[in-house]
Amino acid sequence: MIRVVKLLAVDLDGTLLNEESRISQKNLDAIKYAQSNGVEVIIATGRAHFDVIEIFKDTGLKTWIIAANGATIHQPNGELFHSKAINHEDAITILSWLENENFYYEVFSNHSIFTPQNGRELLAIEMDRLKSANPDVSIEKLKYAAEKQYSQMGFSFIKSYQDLIGMKEDIYNILAFSFHEEKLKKGSSQFEYLEDITIVSSAKHNFEFEHKYASKGIALEILANKLGIPLTDTAAVGDSFNDLSMMRAAGKSIAMGNALEEIKDLCNEVTLPNVEDGVAHLIYSLIPVTADY
Known part of the structure; x- marks a missing residue:
């Protein structure tokens, strides 16, 4: 049974960040309050480390960062502490298939997110076809999902995955994105034969490839040990399937109020939604506010 929370792992999208992909002042104050009370707050996200740094640049926050769904761990000073890259041959096999199937994809490396030059055009075509087939589809919601994907920092545009053959940089994560459910199902089941690869999903329209020893849960165990x-003295909060591994590893698991019902059912408790500062609500429930703060 959990005793005292000494480490809190916090997901970003759908958890700490609001709909504008920003940290609210209330959540920011709560994290600093937790840190001032001796709680190690760490960020655990599917985003790249350099993207997280951009989000944090005006906040004054310094934390350990588990990024790329657990493939990297960076220290508060920005130095890389641990990483687990995808085998390069596996990466090329995956990217070749994704490109042949006309997927929008992103390849996370040390310093860049590589994505095809025609990727955004591919998603625009998908949106047009969905709207034509089903006039009731909310094109605004689809555009919002796409724009959120494009809002990350560090994009480098390539003509083809072949530009990455022979690249010396590590590949930590490959994200595939589509608005077509059948296309997503086909893609997420295509590579079950790759023994060193695991597939997770961080949002409705994607699936992501990682090394089998790269997950938020494994990274949490490594960091807690460090x-x-x-x-038993850790807690983890998130909203999606890529958060499950750290929720299972932590002593206490908390789902956001906006999380999928399957996630809520697997957690110890549920906090408020991300648009209602659910992380702040959780922190103050774990560490009651004192008069001195």
């Missing part, structure tokens, strides 16, 4: 904190 910091000398028993897993």
Whole structure:
């Protein structure tokens, strides 16, 4: 049974960030309050480390960052502490298939997110076809999902995955994105034969490839061990399937109010939605506010 929360792992999208992909002042104050009370707050996200740094640049926050769904762990000073890259041959096999199937994809490396030059055009075509087939589809919601994907930092545009053959940089994560459900199902089941690869989903329209020893849960265990904190004294909060591994590893699991019902059912408790500062609500429930703060 969990005793005292000494480490809190917090997801970003759909959890700490609001609909504008920003940290609210209330959530920011709550994290600093937790840190001032001796709680190690770490960020655990599917985003790239350099993208997280951009989000944090005006906040004054310094935390350990688990990025690329657990493939990298960076120290608060920005130095890389641990990483687990995808085998390069596996990466090329995956990218070749995704490109042949006309998927929009992103390849996370040390310093860039590589994506095809025609990727955004592919998603625009998908949106047009969906709207033609079903006039009731909310094109605005689809555009919002696409724009959120494009809002990340560090994009480098390539003509083809072949531009990455022979690249010396590590590949930590490959994200595939589509608005077609059948296309997503086909893609997420296509590579079950790759023994060193796991597939997770962080949002409705994507699936992501990682090394089998790269997950938020594994990274949480590594970091807790590094910091000398028993897993029974940790907690994890998130909203999606790529958060499950750290929720299972942590001593206490918390789902956001906006999380999928399957996620809520698997967690110890549920906090408020991200648009209602659910992380802040959680932190103050774990560490009651004192008069001195």
